[in-house]
Amino acid sequence: MAAKADTSLFKPELVFFDFEATTRDELFSELGARLDAQGYIKDTWYEAVTTRERKYPTGLQTPTLALAIPHADPQYLERPYIAIVKPKVPIEFEAMAGIGDPVDARLIINLGVLRDGGQVEVLQTLMNIFMDDGAAAGIMAQDTPEGMVSAITEHFA
Amino acid sequence: MAAKVIVACGSGVATSQTVASKISRLLKQRGVEADVEAVDIKALKHAIKDADAYVSIVKSDEEFTIPVFNGVAFLTGMGQDAELDALVAAIKDK
Numbered sequence: 001m002a003a004k005a006d007t008s009l010f011k012p013e014l015v016f017f018d019f020e021a022t023t024r025d026e027l028f029s030e031l032g033a034r035l036d037a038q039g040y041i042k043d044t045w046y047e048a049v050t051t052r053e054r055k056y057p058t059g060l061q062t063p064t065l066a067l068a069i070p071h072a073d074p075q076y077l078e079r080p081y082i083a084i085v086k087p088k089v090p091i092e093f094e095a096m097a098g099i100g101d102p103v104d105a106r107l108i109i110n111l112g113v114l115r116d117g118g119q120v121e122v123l124q125t126l127m128n129i130f131m132d133d134g135a136a137a138g139i140m141a142q143d144t145p146e147g148m149v150s151a152i153t154e155h156f157a
Numbered sequence: 158m159a160a161k162v163i164v165a166c167g168s169g170v171a172t173s174q175t176v177a178s179k180i181s182r183l184l185k186q187r188g189v190e191a192d193v194e195a196v197d198i199k200a201l202k203h204a205i206k207d208a209d210a211y212v213s214i215v216k217s218d219e220e221f222t223i224p225v226f227n228g229v230a231f232l233t234g235m236g237q238d239a240e241l242d243a244l245v246a247a248i249k250d251k
Contacts, residue, residue: 056167056198056215062233071171096172096229098216111171123175123232131234 006080006118007153012145013038014083025050027091028070031083031110040081040112041072048072049110059093059103062127064136066103068093069123071111081112082122084148086140106140121156129155159190160209160251162244164228165201172214173197176228180212183231183241189249209251210244 016034021027032046049072058069068091090104109126113119129135135155142148162180166173173195181193196204198215205211211221214228224247230240 052167058172060229060233061235063235069172073167074170096232097214097227099227099229113171115170119171120174120178123171124179127175127232127234 006122007156009080009082009113009122010084010149010153011081012149014040014081015145015148016083016085017088017143017145019085019087021087021091022089024053024091024093027085027087027108028053031085031108035081035083035110035112040078040083042076042078045072045076048076053093057094057096057098059095059105061095061100061103062130062136064130064133065107065140066090066093066105067107067109067130068103068105069109069111069126071113074114077112077114079112080114083110083112084108084152085110086142086148125156126152159192160248161207162191162193162210162212162248163201163204163208164193164195164212164214165198165204166195166214166228167198170197172232173228176212176214176231179231180241180244184245187241187245189245191248191251209248212244 019030021030035041053070085108090106092102093105094102139151142151164173164177177193177195184191210224212226212228226244227240230236
């Protein structure tokens with residue numbers, strides 16, 4: 001049996017609505033500063049996540065909205081986390097696999113997952129949320145970190 | 158014999174495993190026997206040698222000798238049915 005998704009990875013302290021970023025690099029820089037302050041990442045993370053995003057872009061046009069799921073390899077993490085950023089303005093991400101146009105991501109989900117950390121269940125559940133208009137709207141309507149965490153974790157049975 | 162399907166992403170951790178698990182489930186629902194394996198991009202060259210299909214979620218200009226499918230469709234659900242139909246057609250007799 002696959003490991004059950006660990007919803008404790010979603011935390012209000014890791015939900016951000018106040019980023020001023022207008023570009024990917026600015027976003028990673030703001031996010032890196034917050035994650036570093038809370039001890040989630042190593043100081044090599046910024047370089048790793050920006051390099052990886054250039055090589056393997058993570059923008060996704062889902063049926064409900066455009067989002068991005070940037071991630072760095074596990075060796076750049078101190079401990080697992082999932083961070084959610086709803087930036088003030090959409091941030092352009094190249095499309096995953098280079099399929100289709102770049103997407104203006106309205107939500108960025110940074111997967112700080114370790115190997116065998118239940119990441120399959122987490123990502124699968126997240127993707128299912130964004131196939132559903134009502135569920136996606138429910139998440140995008142959130143404006144508090146606590147609300148965002150519960151709007152997401154309620155989909156994990 | 159079961160067909161072998163390879164899914165690759167940059168790290169072999171999050172995305173490729175998720176897509177592999179979904180494809181595995183969808184193929185089972187269609188009654189198609191297949192081993193679906195997630196690998197990181199560095200292991201692709203080796204893994205692809207005895208594979209029947211490659212599901213890609215990374216940019217590549219490389220040419221492959223086996224059929225290549227769009228893995229993003231399985232992640233987002235956009236265009237998933239068409240991609241699954243094509244994958245099933247490619248591997249069902251393997």
